[in-house]
Amino acid sequence: MNEVELGETSGARRVRRHDPERRTRILDAALDVLVAEGAAGITHRKVAARADVPLGSVTYHFSSLAELQAQAFDWYVEQRTAEFESLFTEVEAREDLIEVLVELVQGGPSRRRSAVLGFELHLAALRDPALRALTQKWTRDSRAVLSRFTGPEIAGRLDALLEGLIMHALLATEPEPREATHAAIAQALPPLTGRDT
Amino acid sequence: MNEVELGETSGARRVRRHDPERRTRILDAALDVLVAEGAAGITHRKVAARADVPLGSVTYHFSSLAELQAQAFDWYVEQRTAEFESLFTEVEAREDLIEVLVELVQGGPSRRRSAVLGFELHLAALRDPALRALTQKWTRDSRAVLSRFTGPEIAGRLDALLEGLIMHALLATEPEPREATHAAIAQALPPLTGRDT
Amino acid sequence: MNEVELGETSGARRVRRHDPERRTRILDAALDVLVAEGAAGITHRKVAARADVPLGSVTYHFSSLAELQAQAFDWYVEQRTAEFESLFTEVEAREDLIEVLVELVQGGPSRRRSAVLGFELHLAALRDPALRALTQKWTRDSRAVLSRFTGPEIAGRLDALLEGLIMHALLATEPEPREATHAAIAQALPPLTGRDT
Amino acid sequence: MNEVELGETSGARRVRRHDPERRTRILDAALDVLVAEGAAGITHRKVAARADVPLGSVTYHFSSLAELQAQAFDWYVEQRTAEFESLFTEVEAREDLIEVLVELVQGGPSRRRSAVLGFELHLAALRDPALRALTQKWTRDSRAVLSRFTGPEIAGRLDALLEGLIMHALLATEPEPREATHAAIAQALPPLTGRDT
DNA sequence: AATGAATGAGTGTTCATTCAT
DNA sequence: TATGAATGAACACTCATTCAT
Incomplete structure (x- = not known):
C-alpha cells in the first residue's frame, strides 16, 4: 500500500526495479553489525560489506x-x-x-x-x-x-x-x-x- | 604553594604538577561521557576535556x-x-x-x-x-x-x-x-x- | 575543461577531479621521501604533501x-x-x-x-x-x-x-x-x- | 684515561658509582633494537625496556x-x-x-x-x-x-x-x-x- | 644522581559524506 | 539509478622530551 512500483511523486522511499530486496538486505546487515559490534561499531563500510553491496549503495539508500x-x-x-x-x-x-x-x-x-x-x-x-x-x-x-x-x-x-x-x-x-x-x-x-x- | 585552589578565573587549564586524584577524576569523566553519549561516544579527547586534563594525560594513565x-x-x-x-x-x-x-x-x-x-x-x-x-x-x-x-x-x-x-x-x-x-x-x-x- | 594545466600561480591545491596518474604520482612521491629521509621518515602526510594530494587520497589508494x-x-x-x-x-x-x-x-x-x-x-x-x-x-x-x-x-x-x-x-x-x-x-x-x- | 671515577669537572660523560655498566647496557640495547626493527623503530621506550632500565634513565644518560x-x-x-x-x-x-x-x-x-x-x-x-x-x-x-x-x-x-x-x-x-x-x-x-x- | 609523571606533537588509520559520472 | 573516487575531520595511540622531586 505504501510502496508503489512506478510513478511515485512524494519523497517517500523508492522501490528499485532491480534487486528490490536490497534495502532490506542492507537493513538486515545493519542489524547484524549491531549485534556483533554494538552501536559503536556500525559504519557504512561494515554494513556494505556484510550486505555484499557497494559502499555507495548504502549511502544512496540511506541519507545518513x-x-x-x-x-x-x-x-x-x-x-x-x-x-x-x-x-x-x-x-x-x-x-x-x-x-x-x-x-x-x-x-x-x-x-x-x-x-x-x-x-x-x-x-x-x-x-x-x-x-x-x-x-x-x-x-x-x-x-x-x-x-x-x-x-x-x-x-x-x-x-x-x-x-x-x-x-x-x-x-x-x-x-x-x-x-x-x-x-x-x-x-x-x-x-x-x-x-x- | 605555587598553586591555588581558589581564585581561578579563566577557563584556561592550569599546570597541575601534583595531582594525585587525577586518575579518579579521569574515571569520573569517563563515566560522565558514557552517560552522555553511550559506549559508542567515548573517546580520549572527550574524556580529557571533561576531566580538564591534557589529552596525553589520559593515555598516560590508561594504556588503552x-x-x-x-x-x-x-x-x-x-x-x-x-x-x-x-x-x-x-x-x-x-x-x-x-x-x-x-x-x-x-x-x-x-x-x-x-x-x-x-x-x-x-x-x-x-x-x-x-x-x-x-x-x-x-x-x-x-x-x-x-x-x-x-x-x-x-x-x-x-x-x-x-x-x-x-x-x-x-x-x-x-x-x-x-x-x-x-x-x-x-x-x-x-x-x-x-x-x- | 574546467581544469587548466598551466597558469597555476598560487601554491594552493586545485580540485582535481579526474586524475588518473595520481597513483603513480603518489608512488613517486613516496620514493622521493624515501630518498630524502629514509625508511624511518616515510609518513602518509609527507608523501601526500610531496605528491600534492590530500592526506585522504594516500590512504584511499593504498590500504596501509x-x-x-x-x-x-x-x-x-x-x-x-x-x-x-x-x-x-x-x-x-x-x-x-x-x-x-x-x-x-x-x-x-x-x-x-x-x-x-x-x-x-x-x-x-x-x-x-x-x-x-x-x-x-x-x-x-x-x-x-x-x-x-x-x-x-x-x-x-x-x-x-x-x-x-x-x-x-x-x-x-x-x-x-x-x-x-x-x-x-x-x-x-x-x-x-x-x-x- | 678519558673516564675518571671522581672529580670530573668537564662536561664529558660522567661515570656512575652504581651500575657503572648501565651506559653500555643501554647502548647494547639500542643496537639490539636497531637490528630488530631498523632505524625507524628505535625509541627511548623500546631501548629502556630492552636494557631493563627505567625510561628516565635513557634520557638521563643521552641527551637526545x-x-x-x-x-x-x-x-x-x-x-x-x-x-x-x-x-x-x-x-x-x-x-x-x-x-x-x-x-x-x-x-x-x-x-x-x-x-x-x-x-x-x-x-x-x-x-x-x-x-x-x-x-x-x-x-x-x-x-x-x-x-x-x-x-x-x-x-x-x-x-x-x-x-x-x-x-x-x-x-x-x-x-x-x-x-x-x-x-x-x-x-x-x-x-x-x-x-x- | 636518578626517575616517574606529564604533555603536545605527530602517527597510521577509519570514516561519513559528497560528487562526477 | 547507482557507484567508485575522493577528502577532511576525527580517532586511538606512540613518542621525545621536560621537569619536579
Whole structure:
C-alpha cells in the first residue's frame, strides 16, 4: 500500500526495479553489525560489506548513518512484534502462557540476536527521542498482547520481569534452571483474566 | 604553594604538577561521557576535556581506551555497590524494604546517571568477557543484599524485576504512578524470611 | 575543461577531479621521501604533501603504509630494471662493458637517488620477507643481464663488487678516481664469454 | 684515561658509582633494537625496556635520541673494529687470508647482527654527516688491516667486494656455496704483498 | 644522581559524506 | 539509478622530551 512500483511523486522511499530486496538486505546487515559490534561499531563500510553491496549503495539508500540505524531499528521492531504476537496464537490456558514465556527467556542462542538488539535499541533510545517513539510503541504493543491474557496491570509487571530475566540470561555464564524461570513467571501471573480462563 | 585552589578565573587549564586524584577524576569523566553519549561516544579527547586534563594525560594513565572503560566500570560498580548496600541499613520490616525498592525505581533524575551506567555496563559485558566477570560479581552482590531479606530465590526474581522496572522508568515519557511500582514489587515479595520478619 | 594545466600561480591545491596518474604520482612521491629521509621518515602526510594530494587520497589508494612502501619499491625496481637493461644495448666489446659499469658506479648525483633507493630496499628486505621476493627477482634480473657478457659466475661476483663500489662511492666525501674504479672492475672481468668477444 | 671515577669537572660523560655498566647496557640495547626493527623503530621506550632500565634513565644518560643512536654506532664500530682486527692475527699465507674472509662472508647467524648493523650505519650515514665521519674512519681502518696483506689498492676493491658479498648473503634465501665465495675472493686477491708472502 | 609523571606533537588509520559520472 | 573516487575531520595511540622531586 505504501510502496508503489512506478510513478511515485512524494519523497517517500523508492522501490528499485532491480534487486528490490536490497534495502532490506542492507537493513538486515545493519542489524547484524549491531549485534556483533554494538552501536559503536556500525559504519557504512561494515554494513556494505556484510550486505555484499557497494559502499555507495548504502549511502544512496540511506541519507545518513543515523537514518540507517533508525530504519534498521524500525525494521527490527516490525519483525519482532509480529514474531512476538505469533507466539501466543495457540495459548489457551495459564500453563501455556507460562510455557511460552519461559521459552522466550530461556530460548537459547537462536534468541540471542533478538535479545541483544532489543537492549541496543533501549539504550539508543535513552539518548535519541526519535527512537523513544519506537520503543514506546513497541512496549505498548507487547503489553497489549500480554494484556489479552492478564489485564494491563499485570502485563506491565510481567513485561518488566521478562526484560530483566532475559538480560540476566544473556549475561549468565551458565543458564538458569528452567524451573527457576518458570517459578518466577508463575509467581507474577495470577489466574488469567482476558479472553479465556 | 605555587598553586591555588581558589581564585581561578579563566577557563584556561592550569599546570597541575601534583595531582594525585587525577586518575579518579579521569574515571569520573569517563563515566560522565558514557552517560552522555553511550559506549559508542567515548573517546580520549572527550574524556580529557571533561576531566580538564591534557589529552596525553589520559593515555598516560590508561594504556588503552578499553582499559579506561574497564576501570571506569570497576569504579562505578564499586561506588554503586556501596551505595546499594547502604540503602538497606535501616530496613526492618517488609514495608521498609518495598519502600526502598520503589524509591530505587522511581528515584528521579538523581538516579538516572547511575541507572544508565548500569545498562551500559550490561550491554558492554555482552561482548566483553572481561566485563562479564564484573557484572557477575555485581549481580551476586546485589542478590546477596536482597537475600538477607528474602532468601536467594526471591532475590533473583526481584533483581530481574527491578532491572526491568528501572529500564522502563528510564524510557517512559511520563513516570509510572508510584502505586503501580509499589504493587509490582509487593507482588514479588512474599512475607519476609531472613534476619527479621 | 574546467581544469587548466598551466597558469597555476598560487601554491594552493586545485580540485582535481579526474586524475588518473595520481597513483603513480603518489608512488613517486613516496620514493622521493624515501630518498630524502629514509625508511624511518616515510609518513602518509609527507608523501601526500610531496605528491600534492590530500592526506585522504594516500590512504584511499593504498590500504596501509606498508603496502604503499611495497608498491613504491615495486615501481622503483620496475623502472630501474628497465634502465639497467638499456645501459647495455650498445655494449659490444669488453671495454664497452667496463665503461658502462664504471659510469654506473661513478655516475654522479644523477645516480644518487637510484642508488640510495637500492640500499633502502635491501635494508627493508632484510626484515620483510615480502620485499625479499622483490630483491631476489631484481638480483636475478641484474645478473642475467651481466651474464650475457660474462657467464653466471662472474656476473655474481661483479654484481657484488658493484654493490660495494656504489655504496662506497655514495659515502665517500671525495670521489674515487675513475681509474681506480676502472681497475677494480677490469680485474673482476676476465675476457668475455657470451654473445661476443 | 678519558673516564675518571671522581672529580670530573668537564662536561664529558660522567661515570656512575652504581651500575657503572648501565651506559653500555643501554647502548647494547639500542643496537639490539636497531637490528630488530631498523632505524625507524628505535625509541627511548623500546631501548629502556630492552636494557631493563627505567625510561628516565635513557634520557638521563643521552641527551637526545639522535645522540643515543650516534653513540650506539660509535660503540658498535669500536667493537667491530677490534673484532675485525683480531680475525687476522693468525693469518700467515694467502690461503689463510682467503679463509678468514670467506668465513666473514659466510659466517652464519652469529654474524648477522653485526652485518645488519653495518648496513644500518651506512644508510644512516648517507643522511647524517656526523655519522659519515664514523663510517669513513671505519672504512679506513678496515682497509688498513687488509692493506697489510694486499696493499691499499687491492684492499679497497676487496673491501667493496666483501661488502657486496655480505649483503647478498644476508638477502639470499639459500646460502651461496662456500666455493663460490672462495673463488670470488681469490680472484680479487693477487699474490700477497705486505708483511708476509 | 636518578626517575616517574606529564604533555603536545605527530602517527597510521577509519570514516561519513559528497560528487562526477 | 547507482557507484567508485575522493577528502577532511576525527580517532586511538606512540613518542621525545621536560621537569619536579
